[in-house]
Amino acid sequence: MAFTFRHYPRRLAAAALAAVMACAPLARAQLPTLGDESEMTSSAERRLGEKIARELYRDPDYIDDPVLVEYVQGVWQPLLAASRARGDLTAELDQRFAWQVLLGKDRTVNAFALPGGWMGLHLGLISVTTSRDELASVLAHELSHVTQRHISRLTSQEKRQAPWVIGAMILGALAGRKSPDAANAMISGSQAVAMQGQLNFSRDMEREADRVGYNVLTQAGFDPQGFVTMFNKLTQAARLNDSGDYPYLRTHPMTTERAADMQARQQLLPREKAPAAPSLEHSLMAARARALSAVGVDALRTLVHDAASMPANVAPVRRASLLYSASLAASRLRDTGTAVTQAQRLADQLKDDAVGARLARLLLAEVSIAGGRAQSALPLLDANATKRPEVLLWSHARLATGGAPEVAQRLQTWVAQQPRDAEAWHTLSAAYTAQGQQLRAIRADAEAQVAVLDYAAAVDRLKAAQDLVRRGGGGGDHIEASIIDSRTREVESLLREQSLER
Numbered sequence: 482m483a484f485t486f487r488h489y490p491r492r493l494a495a496a497a498l499a500a501v502m503a504c505a506p507l508a509r510a511q512l513p514t515l516g517d518e519s520e521m522t523s524s525a526e527r528r529l530g531e532k533i534a535r536e537l538y539r540d541p542d543y544i545d546d547p548v549l550v551e552y553v554q555g556v557w558q559p560l561l562a563a564s565r566a567r568g569d570l571t572a573e574l575d576q577r578f579a580w581q582v583l584l585g586k587d588r589t590v591n592a593f594a595l596p597g598g599w600m601g602l603h604l605g606l607i608s609v610t611t612s613r614d615e616l617a618s619v620l621a622h623e624l625s626h627v628t629q630r631h632i633s634r635l636t637s638q639e640k641r642q643a644p645w646v647i648g649a650m651i652l653g654a655l656a657g658r659k660s661p662d663a664a665n666a667m668i669s670g671s672q673a674v675a676m677q678g679q680l681n682f683s684r685d686m687e688r689e690a691d692r693v694g695y696n697v698l699t700q701a702g703f704d705p706q707g708f709v710t711m712f713n714k715l716t717q718a719a720r721l722n723d724s725g726d727y728p729y730l731r732t733h734p735m736t737t738e739r740a741a742d743m744q745a746r747q748q749l750l751p752r753e754k755a756p757a758a759p760s761l762e763h764s765l766m767a768a769r770a771r772a773l774s775a776v777g778v779d780a781l782r783t784l785v786h787d788a789a790s791m792p793a794n795v796a797p798v799r800r801a802s803l804l805y806s807a808s809l810a811a812s813r814l815r816d817t818g819t820a821v822t823q824a825q826r827l828a829d830q831l832k833d834d835a836v837g838a839r840l841a842r843l844l845l846a847e848v849s850i851a852g853g854r855a856q857s858a859l860p861l862l863d864a865n866a867t868k869r870p871e872v873l874l875w876s877h878a879r880l881a882t883g884g885a886p887e888v889a890q891r892l893q894t895w896v897a898q899q900p901r902d903a904e905a906w907h908t909l910s911a912a913y914t915a916q917g918q919q920l921r922a923i924r925a926d927a928e929a930q931v932a933v934l935d936y937a938a939a940v941d942r943l944k945a946a947q948d949l950v951r952r953g954g955g956g957g958d959h960i961e962a963s964i965i966d967s968r969t970r971e972v973e974s975l976l977r978e979q980s981l982e983r
């Protein structure tokens with residue numbers, strides 16, 4: 482089977498746009514309505530965030546890439562822990578908000594905080610960072626917008642930033658990414674919406690997010706130099722760039738006050754320290770982001786060509802990242818021969834580096850499976866590994882080689898611990914289908930919809946499963962039939978909450 486690491490079924494941009502557009506008129510009626518003077522409560526903000534996150538999950542640019550998700554989590558979780566330890570992240574918000582980072586396979590440089598603890602991060606931003614610390618500096622800044630309740634403060638400062646306006650604005654921004662005309666149509670319907678379409682924090686809020694974010698970053702053990710080099714990188718881009726590749730700069734202008742703050746911080750850093758060499762792991766992850774966000778055949782061919790034509794004396798980390806992006810780009814071009822060859826060269830180069838060797842092995846397995854060579858991928862994947870990229874890749878490889886019962890067994894255990902893992906549910910559904918267990922397959926598919934907050938779609942599937950039982954289908958699986966009945970009631974109640982909330 483054709484497996485790509487773009488795990489979520491790709492929908493037509495037009496369909497996603499229609500969904501967002503359909504949502505916009507509802508936004509005014511359904512979004513939390515509080516007095517204009519009051520700040521948004523944390524539960525109202527959470528509900529607003531869920532609505533927006535649900536649309537993000539349906540966006541064709543949304544990507545659940547297990548390897549990059551794991552890497553970003555490795556940066557995000559220490560930041561959250563530091564924010565907790567510092568008391569910026571209160572127990573109430575910690576519990577109530579989602580604190581999740583969603584990746585978008587957009588090649589532009591952007592990251593944004595959404596209501597309710599949801600974050601958006603474009604692969605383009607990952608691909609321009611040269612260290613984990615730089616990536617952490619951006620996430621720490623965005624995290625601090627949320628912990629400092631900047632979003633709720635926006636609603637109290639200006640009436641025109643009422644919660645429904647914020648919701649409409651963000652949904653409009655999502656639609657606008659696909660079609661500028663659609664965004665304009667929506668904006669003209671609510672004249673108050675800021676034209677750049679994303680949350681527009683005040684200059685003071687930006688400085689506060691810098692200050693708090695810097696402290697969170699250092700407390701989490703990241704190199705504060707990352708804050709400085711990322712800031713300089715953005716400043717440089719602001720000077721040179723006018724092509725729209727850096728939407729982040731529109732919501733984060735490099736003001737003189739921010740620059741002065743940064744200079745003051747920089748003076749406290751040890752001066753003699755040379756900039757850290759780019760780490761192998763980060764370089765590989767940036768290479769992955771580059772290959773996954775590349776648009777069009779020419780861009781992919783360039784990545785393949787860059788590795789083929791690199792000079793013999795290229796630095797090892799650079800060589801590794803060129804091989805990585807070339808292999809993945811070749812795979813996306815369905816040139817499996819090149820993809821496997823370059824991944825194998827990478828694996829040979831990195832065999833003595835534990836982290837690098839694992840990433841090379843995962844890549845080799847991934848491009849092999851994508852190219853229809855699942856059999857050769859299996860020996861690369863430990864059937865008992867507990868990390869998500871291994872679990873999912875092994876499942877795809879084993880499913881493609883007739884091992885559906887094993888896959889179902891392993892993923893049942895997995896989803897019991899990770900019930901929000903939509904991709905695991907999808908794969909489990911495929912494993913059930915392969916064994917003719919239709920009822921379980923439909924329920925797993927419904928659970929995948931619940932995981933991405935699409936309760937209406939989940940109820941549709943659960944009802945289809947109930948119909949099947951009523952018609953005498955489902956193979957007399959009474960246990961599953963009763964699980965389906967109780968899940969239908971639970972998800973229907975979630976759906977009611979989602980549509981009634983104000």
Ligand SMILES: [Zn+2]
Pocket residue numbers: 622623626682686687690732733
């Ligand atoms: Zn900001």
